[in-house]
Amino acid sequence: MASFSKDLGIDIGTIQTRIADNTGILIEEPTIVAIVIAEQKLVEFGQAALNMEGRVPDTIEVTRPLQNGVVADYEVTEAFLHHLLQKVSGPMRLFRPRVMVSVPYGVTSVESRAVHEAIFQAGSKEVHLIQQPLAAALGIDLPIGSPSGNMVICLGGGITQAAVVAMYGVVSAESLRQGGTYLDEAIVTYVRRKYGIIIGSVTAEQLKIKIGAAIPQDQEQSMEVQGQDQVSGLPRPVTLTTGEIVEALQDPLKNIVETCRIVLEKTPPELVSDIIDHGVALCGGGAMLRGIDKLITKSLGIPAYLVDNPTSCVVEGAAKGIGMYGILKRNLPSV
Ligand SMILES: Nc1ncnc2c1ncn2[C@@H]1O[C@H](COP(=O)(O)OP(=O)(O)OP(=O)(O)O)[C@@H](O)[C@H]1O
Numbered sequence: 086m087a088s089f090s091k092d093l094g095i096d097i098g099t100i101q102t103r104i105a106d107n108t109g110i111l112i113e114e115p116t117i118v119a120i121v122i123a124e125q126k127l128v129e130f131g132q133a134a135l136n137m138e139g140r141v142p143d144t145i146e147v148t149r150p151l152q153n154g155v156v157a158d159y160e161v162t163e164a165f166l167h168h169l170l171q172k173v174s175g176p177m178r179l180f181r182p183r184v185m186v187s188v189p190y191g192v193t194s195v196e197s198r199a200v201h202e203a204i205f206q207a208g209s210k211e212v213h214l215i216q217q218p219l220a221a222a223l224g225i226d227l228p229i230g231s232p233s234g235n236m237v238i239c240l241g242g243g244i245t246q247a248a249v250v251a252m253y254g255v256v257s258a259e260s261l262r263q264g265g266t267y268l269d270e271a272i273v274t275y276v277r278r279k280y281g282i283i284i285g286s287v288t289a290e291q292l293k294i295k296i297g298a299a300i301p302q303d304q305e306q307s308m309e310v311q312g313q314d315q316v317s318g319l320p321r322p323v324t325l326t327t328g329e330i331v332e333a334l335q336d337p338l339k340n341i342v343e344t345c346r347i348v349l350e351k352t353p354p355e356l357v358s359d360i361i362d363h364g365v366a367l368c369g370g371g372a373m374l375r376g377i378d379k380l381i382t383k384s385l386g387i388p389a390y391l392v393d394n395p396t397s398c399v400v401e402g403a404a405k406g407i408g409m410y411g412i413l414k415r416n417l418p419s420v
């Protein structure tokens with residue numbers, strides 16, 4: 086017990102929530118809860134609630150309290166964080182941690198205040214916010230204090246953010262409230278239009294992860310999935326190929342690339358030339374999509390690379406950020 090650090094980093098993602106201290110990730114759970122509707126009582130959290138999704142009677146609601154990176158249900162978010170913090174600190178509440186929590190770039194002050202309050206109410210002593218791309222840059226170990234520019238693109242499940250950081254702060258950035266879930270929806274739409282078959286979003290995500298890519302691949306793969314005939318309503322299998330998933334993803338990927346391009350357009354030329362030298366760091370679960378590094382490299386004309394810790398860099402950076410609060414504070418979002 087004594088080994089617990091009193092400083093925690095938290096990343097409340099649309100899909101996954103992570104808590105870390107300076108030794109690494111302490112807990113990671115899907116951002117989802119199950120509620121007994123009549124009593125408005127939360128009965129399951131995280132993975133246990135995810136296992137219930139789509140399989141519960143209508144007396145129970147399985148719900149995600151975050152949408153597109155921002156808190157959509159404040160009370161549920163607070164209860165969820167309270168549960169996770171208790172798991173990390175033990176039921177005895179041995180400490181009230183100091184927390185640095187990441188918020189997406191460009192959220193409103195109302196949205197960031199909701200995150201701040203939820204964490205404070207969930208049992209923290211002190212709460213500081215950090216822009217997600219800045220936390221990611223810290224977690225990737227980019228030299229964020231140097232006057233030389235570094236670019237990070239966070240491809241999350243619900244939100245995409247591109248940012249240039251220098252001198253411990255965000256110089257230029259953009260966010261797009263579309264992420265991996267939006268890509269899954271594009272696959273659902275594609276299969277419905279082309280084959281008249283309705284597939285679920287979980288199936289679409291599996292297609293994306295197992296055989297999908299951002300650009301055409303030399304090695305085509307295929308996968309058979311079960312869907313439902315749009316007309317007869319009966320179950321019907323359908324086989325999709327890598328090429329088809331690439332085609333389905335083109336429009337949403339264009340939006341992502343456009344967001345990155347706008348950031349470069351707003352960035353002073355000196356910093357752009359630094360970024361050309363350093364390359365662009367890609368993080369978030371979406372950065373693991375096959376070929377997305379090549380697509381971004383080609384579209385921006387700047388080499389893009391997948392970082393070593395794409396899904397944990399934000400929370401690791403937030404945990405690291407507390408120790409640097411004195412230097413970072415003038416560039417952090419206030420509430
Ligand atoms: N190998 C993969 N290829 C493509 N997408 C992937 C892969 N692995 C995970 N993903 C996608 O990554 C997304 C989850 O990423 P991440 O955990 O970074 O999101 P999050 O932090 O919860 O959300 P956000 O930051 O947007 O609030 C999901 O949409 C998932 O489908």
Ligand SMILES: [Mg+2]
Pocket residue numbers: 096097098099241242369399
């Ligand atoms: Mg995230």
